[in-house]
Amino acid sequence: MYAQRPPEERIDRYAGPYERWVFSEELGRPYAFPAIRQPEARHMAAILEGDGDPSQMKDAETRLPPLWPPQAAGHAVTPFVFRNDNEVDLSPDRALAKRLGTLTAPDLSPRVRLNMPLDAASWVETYAPETPAAQWRRPARTPKAILGVIDNGLPFAHRAFLDTNGKTRISHLWLQSARALPSDRVPVGREITNGEIDALRTAHGADERRLYRSVGAIDGDMPEVGRLLDHHATHGGHILGLAGGNGARLPGPELGDDIQIVAVQLPNTVAWDTSGFGKEMFMLSALHYIFARASEIARDCGVAGELPLVVNFSYGWSAGRHDGRSEMEAAIQQMLARRRQVQPETAVVMPTGNTFDSDMHARVAASDFEEGTARVGWRLLPDDRTSSYLEIWLPEEFDPQGWQVRLIPPPGSGPLTGTAIDISADPELDPVGDLRRFVELERDGHNLGQLSVDFHRGSRWRVIVAMIPTAETGTDRRLPSGLWTIEIARGHGTPIGESEALYLWLQRDDDPRALGMGGRQSHLEGASGMVRGFGCLSAICSAPDATRVAGLQGGTGQPAAYSSGGGLDRLSGNPVAWGAQPDFAALSDQGPSRPGLPSLGTISGSGARLVGTSAAAALASRWMVSNAASGKALQDGLAPLPLLPPGDARILRAARLGRGRVPIEL
Known part of the structure; x- marks a missing residue:
């Protein structure tokens, strides 16, 4: 039975339904992911919506990740992390409620969303966000575009990311849940820059897994990093390869040395938990980090203004508002709108989702x-x-x-x-x-x-x-x-x-x-027509300026069976679109008998396949950033869709595939 709490210990006064469920022992905490079931929650991730100030939290050390733009008057949603070392002899939900209560002020009514607890070993003792990156080196060729990738299990030492001189094209990497160094430019985890990657490759030669262990990218004692890069393949490796790699297993066009990569590796639970809870701080801080480091690269390479930027964000969850006004979508839209004022060739590319045929x-x-x-x-x-x-x-x-x-x-x-x-x-x-x-x-x-x-x-x-x-x-x-x-x-x-x-x-x-x-x-x-696939887009891809990519089946020109569709209603007997729709499609299956797309394994020379619209989004990101580096508009050269089959309504196809297809074949 759910026990009554004093008002100051009621987490539901300060946070939402998912937080109450996940952090309350009598409710859903025993069934949550291991990271959330930690016995003590002294290091936490959270987001704050509106005009609140995380530093108001009493008896806690609060930190903001690198934000873009740093001089902005305010953000729609502010990601932050906090640490409270005071002993609190209360259950996790009660202790968090008392801490969240200190965020309130007479003239503020902030909305707080708690995310996952953080591993204490990932907390950077000396956070120095303004310190120059000691081992960053200027690329041999001045960049013309930046590719951002947010994912898990990123094989950053893979030879697919080397330039023509054998140097890495990965300029900056943030391992959000890695064991921290004593001082760093990120508040938690570890930042690695191109000079360090090159030095590591020289020191460890072909033994890439030993390289990953040396910097904590494989760490069995840190569950949110774990031994993922010991596996043959990872979701992140596949996506990073399709979006930014070069090699025999990968599609064209080949990406030149003038395209630099900024990547963020999410904690495992954020990447794997599909409930929609606990992700926003990590995802939003990843976006801010990529935007901020893209500005840094342009400045340090003598580029006037901002460089074109394409961010591949192959994640999402299924339940939500689907109207562009969730916290995540509002934050994404604000960031895109602000950056497009100074660099129109800016995109956040997202998959439509994989639930069309799942009755969800x-x-x-x-x-x-x-x-x-x-x-x-x-x-x-x-x-x-x-x-x-x-x-x-x-x-x-x-x-x-x-x-x-x-x-x-x-x-x-x-x-x-x-x-x-x-x-x-x-x-x-x-x-x-x-x-x-x-x-x-x-x-x-x-x-x-x-x-x-x-x-x-x-x-x-x-x-x-x-x-x-x-x-x-x-x-x-x-x-x-x-x-x-x-x-x-x-x-x-x-x-x-x-x-x-x-x-x-x-x-x-x-x-x-x-x-x-x-x-x-x-x-x-439900009754006929009530349960449907149309309207099941990812719940975080409805921001008006986000780029939504559907999955296409090679050989047939048909939507992949799982590729989520935009919303359709029938008014006066005719289908009418509602809400966000796919912008365009890209291959996600090579054919009816060849599901998925080929890409990289975790170790140079290895390969794997991935099925889903995440692969389509990565293919689209590759095409868009290549366009940007060539001085073209991001979506220049979008190919037409196949002719409609007899009796197929154009609006139905648009709800599945958008207005065209990425001109990359595999």
């Missing part, structure tokens, strides 16, 4: 309500060892007074309490930031789930249902598997309009093999 999205229209209630099935599979999440988003500015969401469990589940939640604020919570309400789903006093409501960013109501695993996990709790029914009842409230809808998304529940978490993907079931 549903649209509930006014016509789906019968006697004031709409129903959607949520099938939770047996032997799922991780938490499962469902989000329901109401129309923006819609007043849901009188509305309620109810859960109907599978037959044989026994008597449950907390199966319904009103879509309204809890008057007793007195939250800082968004209005919210919480209800615990319980059986015999044991928690099975959490129902929550929040007025997200003060503009749109959201319902989240979080469930514990359906497998035995060593606790005394297990969720009944089977078909749960989500009932959305409007009660005496105002109906939604004929052109409005409620949107449901599930979070992905992938199982990273390196962790063996045992996740099994749930899915939605």
Whole structure:
């Protein structure tokens, strides 16, 4: 049973539904990723939205990562890390609530999103962000463009990233979760620059894995680095190779010495956890780092102004607003808008996602309500060892007074309490930031789930249902598997309009093999046309200026079966697009019998294949940065899509593939 807390120890006053679930021992903490289950959370990552100042946190050392532009008046979202060495004899959620409470001020109401705890060994004791990089060297050729890559397991010593003189083209690298040096230009982890990479390659010769161990890029004692680069292949190695490598396994065009690379290696949990929780600080600080180091390269190479910049960001999650106004999307949009004022050839390239055929999205229209209630099935599979999440988003500015969401469990589940939640604020919570309400789903006093409501960013109501695993996990709790029914009842409230809808998304529940978490993907079931693939784009790629890349199947010209599509509604019988749509497509499968694309393994000379729209985005980034270095517009030369098959509607194809395709074949 969820115990009541004093107001100053209620994490739900200062943070959102995911934080309450993940950090509370009675709720979802026993089933979270290992990094989140650390016994003490003295080093933490977080983001702060709006005009708040992280330095207001009392009894804590707070740090900002390198931000771009450094002289900006303010950021839509500020990533930061903090350390508190004071002994706090409280559970993690209570201790974090007390610390977050010190961020508030009479004239501020900041929204705080807690992220993952940090390994104490990754905390840099002397953070010196303004210090010049001692081992950075100026490239032999003046750069004409910068490629940024954000991913995991980056094989930065691979020969595919050498220039024609045998020197690395990777100018700067930030290993965000590596064991820290005593002093560094990044607040956590370690920065490595081109001169150090070249010296390491000389010292270690062909033994690249020994090189990685020497700098902490392979470190079994640091779980967020781990032994990923001991594996044959990594997601990051594949993406870095497709976007920025040269070699026999890689596509053209060959990238010249005038394209420099700035890369950020994310912590393993950030890369692998697909719930959407705990990533924003690391991702936003990675973007800021790449923007800041691109400015540094231009300055130190005598380039007037900013260089063209293409950032490949092959990550995302499935549930969210999908309207461009989440914290991540607002931050990405602000950064793109600011940089394009001084350098129009700037892009953040993102995959559309891989969930089109996974039944993870549903649209509930006014016509789906019968006697004031709409129903959607949520099938939770047996032997799922991780938490499962469902989000329901109401129309923006819609007043849901009188509305309620109810859960109907599978037959044989026994008597449950907390199966319904009103879509309204809890008057007793007195939250800082968004209005919210919480209800615990319980059986015999044991928690099975959490129902929550929040007025997200003060503009749109959201319902989240979080469930514990359906497998035995060593606790005394297990969720009944089977078909749960989500009932959305409007009660005496105002109906939604004929052109409005409620949107449901599930979070992905992938199982990273390196962790063996045992996740099994749930899915939605509903009336014909309710559950759909259209509208299942990645939840962080809807910023207006982001570049969204879909996956194309070679040989057929058809969308890859998994490639997520833009939103479509049917009004008066005709499909009408809503929300973000793919900008264009690139190969993600070589053909019906050749899934995926070839790229690099972790060691020079090795290769691997990757299936998914991440590969398509990397291919697009390669093409765009090559254009920039040639003095062309980023999307110059976009090829037309194949002719429409008979009876295929143009708007349906645009929702899957956008307006063209990257002219790179494999």
